[in-house]
Amino acid sequence: MADFTASKRTSLAEADDRTLAGRAADGDVAAFEVLVRRYGPLMRGYSTRLLGSTDEVDDVVQAAFITAWQQLPTLADGAAVKSWLLRVVNRKALDRIRARRPHDDLDDETRPALTADRSVSPEALAEHHAVQSALSTVLASLPERQRQCWLMKEIAGYSYDQIADELDLPPSTVRGLLSRARTSVIARMEPWR
Amino acid sequence: MIDSTEADSAAAGSIAASLAEIGGTRDGSTAMTDSVAVAVERLLREVPGVTAIYPSAPLPALVVGTVLATHSVAQAPPLVTVSVSGGQLRVTALIGVDAAVPAQATGRDAHDRIADYLASTGVAAAPTARVTVRIGMVG
Amino acid sequence: MTTPIDDATPGDEVLVLGDVQLRSADLAGHTIDDLVDYYDAGLLPPDASIDSSAGCQIALSAIARLRALTARLVEDDTADQPPVNESWISGLLGQIGSQAQAGRDIPLFGSVADGGLVITEGAVRAIIRGAGDRIDGLFIGRCRFAGDVTVAEAPVEIDVDVSVLWGQNIAETAALVQLAIVDELQRHTRLNITAVNVTVHDVQRLAEPDGATGTDGATGTGGAVGTDGATGTDEEGAS
Numbered sequence: 001m002a003d004f005t006a007s008k009r010t011s012l013a014e015a016d017d018r019t020l021a022g023r024a025a026d027g028d029v030a031a032f033e034v035l036v037r038r039y040g041p042l043m044r045g046y047s048t049r050l051l052g053s054t055d056e057v058d059d060v061v062q063a064a065f066i067t068a069w070q071q072l073p074t075l076a077d078g079a080a081v082k083s084w085l086l087r088v089v090n091r092k093a094l095d096r097i098r099a100r101r102p103h104d105d106l107d108d109e110t111r112p113a114l115t116a117d118r119s120v121s122p123e124a125l126a127e128h129h130a131v132q133s134a135l136s137t138v139l140a141s142l143p144e145r146q147r148q149c150w151l152m153k154e155i156a157g158y159s160y161d162q163i164a165d166e167l168d169l170p171p172s173t174v175r176g177l178l179s180r181a182r183t184s185v186i187a188r189m190e191p192w193r
Numbered sequence: 194m195i196d197s198t199e200a201d202s203a204a205a206g207s208i209a210a211s212l213a214e215i216g217g218t219r220d221g222s223t224a225m226t227d228s229v230a231v232a233v234e235r236l237l238r239e240v241p242g243v244t245a246i247y248p249s250a251p252l253p254a255l256v257v258g259t260v261l262a263t264h265s266v267a268q269a270p271p272l273v274t275v276s277v278s279g280g281q282l283r284v285t286a287l288i289g290v291d292a293a294v295p296a297q298a299t300g301r302d303a304h305d306r307i308a309d310y311l312a313s314t315g316v317a318a319a320p321t322a323r324v325t326v327r328i329g330m331v332g
Numbered sequence: 333m334t335t336p337i338d339d340a341t342p343g344d345e346v347l348v349l350g351d352v353q354l355r356s357a358d359l360a361g362h363t364i365d366d367l368v369d370y371y372d373a374g375l376l377p378p379d380a381s382i383d384s385s386a387g388c389q390i391a392l393s394a395i396a397r398l399r400a401l402t403a404r405l406v407e408d409d410t411a412d413q414p415p416v417n418e419s420w421i422s423g424l425l426g427q428i429g430s431q432a433q434a435g436r437d438i439p440l441f442g443s444v445a446d447g448g449l450v451i452t453e454g455a456v457r458a459i460i461r462g463a464g465d466r467i468d469g470l471f472i473g474r475c476r477f478a479g480d481v482t483v484a485e486a487p488v489e490i491d492v493d494v495s496v497l498w499g500q501n502i503a504e505t506a507a508l509v510q511l512a513i514v515d516e517l518q519r520h521t522r523l524n525i526t527a528v529n530v531t532v533h534d535v536q537r538l539a540e541p542d543g544a545t546g547t548d549g550a551t552g553t554g555g556a557v558g559t560d561g562a563t564g565t566d567e568e569g570a571s
Binding site for chain 3: 247248268280284287289292294296297300301304322323324325326327329330331332
């Protein structure tokens with residue numbers, strides 16, 4: 001049978017998520033590599049916000065992908081692999097955070113607010129960057145539990161109950177944390193309208 | 194486990210004798226089974242169409258400790274699994290093959306070469322040797 | 333602005349928007365969480381108390397703005413990441429076992445007792461994907477086997493999920509893929525394939541390498557192909 005591979009106009013790197021997730025779940029390492037390259041940066045960015053620094057991001061994202069490779073066969077809807085991967089890395093990041101401080105504080109008034117990773121350089125004073133930077137700063141200055149709830153709800157798309165499960169908190173506490181986080185963020189972003 | 198009773202057939206008895214001589218370890222591997230494993234692996238690399246050799250048996254964590262204790266530090270467990278059970282030598286290999294050739298043909302070739310090797314070196318002749326080749330990848 | 337120690341009562345927050353302060357009464361008794369949930373539900377089912385409250389409308393527009401900003405934050409975070417570290421990638425790929433999804437052993441000759449040759453389900457899926465890889469404009473995704481593949485000659489059906497470029501003829505593509513799969517499996521295995529069921533989901537455009545994916549169109553299902561060569565009827569997906 002003639003091999004037409006070379007003439008194929010589209011490469012696996014352009015395949016859709018459902019196809020890639022299905023192939024990777026079946027053991028296709030090449031398809032898995034495409035997913036790693038496609039969603040690695042997103043997962044890095046998200047886990048950096050959760051961890052509060054870039055220190056452990058490499059390890060956390062690598063651990064997430066190793067788990068993802070093993071668990072992909074359990075993902076029923078391959079098209080949802082992007083949010084599924086965010087959840088996997090979320091869990092790894094939370095594990096890492098718990099390992100840092102075994103005695104968890106529900107709220108951490110006593111902990112100094114995290115400083116934002118990036119500073120606003122003179123070149124980045126265009127309004128877009130200033131606004132994004134402001135949001136970044138506001139998030140970094142939230143108490144840790146509020147920030148976790150906010151990131152998990154607003155970016156990773158967890159439900160209230162799922163957040164409660166992951167953080168081992170009552171759902172009412174999660175609602176309280178989110179309410180405060182949202183009020184805080186909205187109020188502090190108002191000057192940037 | 195190694196069976197060294199005198200009820201073995203002559204062919205099986207020769208295996209049993211050499212194994213009893215060397216002495217088995219808790220995981221069943223011996224210097225003899227290891228050298229067979231290495232020889233079979235080398236043989237497989239020469240088979241046209243064989244593109245990869247995968248670890249045949251993922252070792253459970255508990256066994257790894259024993260294996261490492263009985264082998265030199267630099268030596269990883271063999272890719273090809275060789276064991277003796279009830280006087281029968283069992284060889285299992287997990288390979289990848291080239292899609293350009295029918296997998297059945299390549300696999301059969303690999304299987305027969307292993308069986309021929311075992312017979313020709315006097316280690317074991319069929320039916321006392323059980324050779325299983327598993328194709329884990331075609332591409 | 334520091335926030336008080338968390339407790340379980342979210343109802344007494346004041347939403348400050350510049351010089352406007354919205355309390356629970358201004359929000360028709362609703363909490364900020366209620367309004368976010370309402371926003372997320374697409375303002376459905378309609379809630380008159382929210383829709384007719386000026387305070388709620390102000391809050392909802394602030395929520396919408398924040399959502400847009402958050403989306404851009406995520407894009408920026410992603411784009412700001414350093415270029416992919418190739419040694420990190422190869423380190424990762426070196427740790428995942430390629431035989432993790434080997435599945436069951438499918439006999440080629442011999443038997444378990446006597447030894448012989450088998451091929452794993454994982455290898456057969458790779459054969460099937462390879463058959464699709466030779467056809468332009470489509471990719472085979474997930475593969476499933478129905479039937480006892482571990483028994484020689486037992487009837488087996490193959491189910492494959494396929495994505496095609498928008499505009500490709502779904503029926504033709506399904507037929508092409510069925511033939512290619514049967515061809516390759518006959519070449520490499522001794523499986524008794526009684527049907528190849530193809531589910532096609534077409535995508536508007538294939539994904540950009542940076543990760544944006546095309547929208548999935550309707551799915552069509554290809555029919556079975558028996559060993560006598562007959563082709564079942566295909567359903568066209570809506571284009």
